[in-house]
Ligand SMILES: Cc1cc2nc3c(=O)[nH]c(=O)nc-3n(C[C@H](O)[C@H](O)[C@H](O)COP(=O)(O)OP(=O)(O)OC[C@H]3O[C@@H](n4cnc5c(N)ncnc54)[C@H](O)[C@@H]3O)c2cc1C
């Protein structure tokens with residue numbers, strides 16, 4: 001008899017932490033090591049700079065351009081897959097198109113075009129505190145004024161304002177490249193994010209610690225610039241803190257761990273646990289208009305929303321208790337609302353809920369005389 | 371006080387948690403007994419487990435440590451006897467357990483009919499109600515090319531979707547002339563049928579199983595229908611409804627009154643003192659409104675909550691809320707509120723359909739007010755629709771305000787003003 005039946009993501013080796021998943025993890029890890037440390041020494045071992053040579057081979061200016069190209073292709077390819085998968089959901093279609101657009105322009109071609117016009121390399125889709133160096137005085141001085149204004153106003157005004165009005169999602173799942181990759185090429189791994197209460201506790205600590213480190217580093221670097229050469233030891237200390245932050249947070253956590261861990265820890269390890277931008281926006285989001293609305297008493301506790309939440313939120317816990325909610329970590333990707341078979345969830349931006357004189361709860365309460 | 375709950379489904383588990391919410395462990399010992407699984411799981415999500423979207427553990431609505439934290443003792447056993455005189459239960463392992471208050475939340479079992487030839491079939495007939503049914507389906511899928519589903523209800527269509535997902539050739543026999551006349555109007559029912567067929571399922575209406583044949587090993591090999599068709603299949607899914615599982619109770623030392631289900635009054639009390647029943651297994655005596663069996667998740671949850679209160683001494687008079695339910699036929703989402711089909715003859719309804727798309731609405735109404743809604747293909751906030759019924763809004767008001775009840779995703783609102791509209795009389 002012919003064998004039938006399909007093997008879904010939850011059983012497939014690549015998407016269920018099987019051997020191939022670990023191999024993929026190893027390959028990605030190797031890729032990032034070579035990308036970041038090619039041509040340098042780690043622990044006495046000279047890392048070959050193969051990506052630089054590969055870039056030369058295809059006539060690209062540097063390995064970073066090659067990396068940008070690969071990244072953009074991954075976002076575009078994954079994006080097309082996601083759009084076709086969720087083609088009946090206009091929120092997903094529009095969001096994914098924007099993600100692809102931002103990646104292809106602001107994060108990839110625009111810096112290239114800027115280079116042609118002999119302008120400094122600048123990414124309009126990245127802002128402090130994620131791009132910590134945009135607040136470093138040395139950088140500010142080197143940039144043309146419009147870029148500096150954009151950086152400062154963007155981080156201090158635009159980010160909080162948009163956060164208040166639309167929640168964290170305008171950035172984390174519409175603009176940011178890290179989120180962009182997670183929501184496109186990372187789609188098959190989204191269910192791997194841990195949903196345990198322990199992982200929630202870890203995230204609360206880790207992400208706020210990283211935000212603290214980021215603020216501390218920025219302040220130190222700015223201060224050391226202020227004191228100038230008067231206190232060389234202080235300046236020295238600031239430089240080392242800056243480089244440690246760059247090494248630990250920017251290379252290890254955001255690049256190497258962030259992407260390489262997709263097949264093991266799910267797509268948003270970096271975004272959920274470490275990103276200082278996400279931490280800041282998350283705090284803002286708690287006071288803003290964004291929320292996930294839950295239709296009262298319609299949840300069948302199936303768990304689809306929880307399973308496919310890439311931020312590890314137990315959405316079902318709220319849904320089955322009829323609890324509208326907003327969690328700091330929620331990036332508003334909208335997948336919980338998409339996979340919910342009973343249409344229980346809806347992302348919303350509004351200060352107040354509709355006035356409901358006769359809520360479901362009161363209807364039910366009136367239904368028995370207790 | 372020892373509260374014993376038989377059945378760790380949604381009714382039983384909700385009741386256990388409701389008791390614990392009010393009484394500390396030193397005042398109330400709670401034992402939750404179930405024979406099907408170690409932990410409460412969501413039966414409604416069985417199809418997603420079968421389609422490999424969820425693991426077994428994903429089906430569990432609570433983290434496992436919740437039970438220890440709430441001091442709810444879990445017992446994996448089958449209860450085989452009740453003795454109301456000594457207030458004890460006998461368990462399958464031979465142990466016994468005494469109770470002060472007992473809740474029977476034993477759910478429902480799939481219905482079966484004595485089909486001709488069924489006695490020769492040892493393997494290949496499946497149901498889709500329990501975890502064990504799921505195990506069996508998964509085990510058999512790999513050696514199946516053709517599967518037949520009989521019964522055009524909600525479980526039947528879910529299982530047809532699962533089989534289709536696993537790339538089996540699916541024949542779906544529905545004896546009614548269009549899909550689910552019990553709940554859908556003819557227009558929508560026919561659209562659902564078309565939709566299911568368009569997905570590649572061989573859906574046949576007005577066709578029923580007559581007899582079945584097995585191969586030499588006892589595996590189902592074919593079925594024959596009243597239309598004279600013989601259909602080869604290696605799996606036959608019988609989804610012709612569920613009924614309370616009361617066979618064991620009828621033989622108990624003290625049996626409560628049983629009709630189609632375990633009879634209870636509006637306080638969920640059975641005919642035995644200190645014994646209550648809730649959920650799918652309960653048949654509620656609503657007085658002049660007759661007896662009522664509700665076999666949906668939402669009512670089981672509500673029963674559990676109320677039965678717990680009743681067991682804790684509150685005065686409860688169950689009044690079913692305005693009916694609502696939801697489902698999904700392949701991708702088509704369905705929300706129903708109030709009464710749409712089960713209405714007096716001559717009742718009017720507004721039927722609306724989006725041109726070229728499977729988005730429909732049917733709103734039943736009489737001269738004074740709207741009676742019910744059947745909404746397919748887009749999302750609705752049933753609480754708003756319920757409110758309109760409760761507030762006795764008329765059809766003009768509802769038509770004008772309909773958009774306020776929409777619940778579609780952002781950017782994806784169904785375009786209500788573009789819909790074709792007609793009035794139909796049932
Ligand atoms: C495939 C499927 C899909 C469904 N989808 C929906 C849906 O989308 N929406 C909806 O509203 N409803 C749906 N339902 C119906 C819904 O699941 C039920 O109404 C609900 O689960 C009933 O809950 P309950 O607690 O009364 O019983 P159950 O969930 O059946 O729990 C009863 C438990 O008691 C155990 N038990 C029975 N007898 C004994 C005994 N003697 N000793 C020990 N344990 C015992 C049983 O093994 C069982 O585990 C669906 C049902 C099925 C099968």
Ligand code: SF4
Nearest residue numbers: 299302303305319340
């Ligand atoms: S996916 Fe929907 S029905 Fe399922 S648990 Fe989540 S909110 Fe409830």
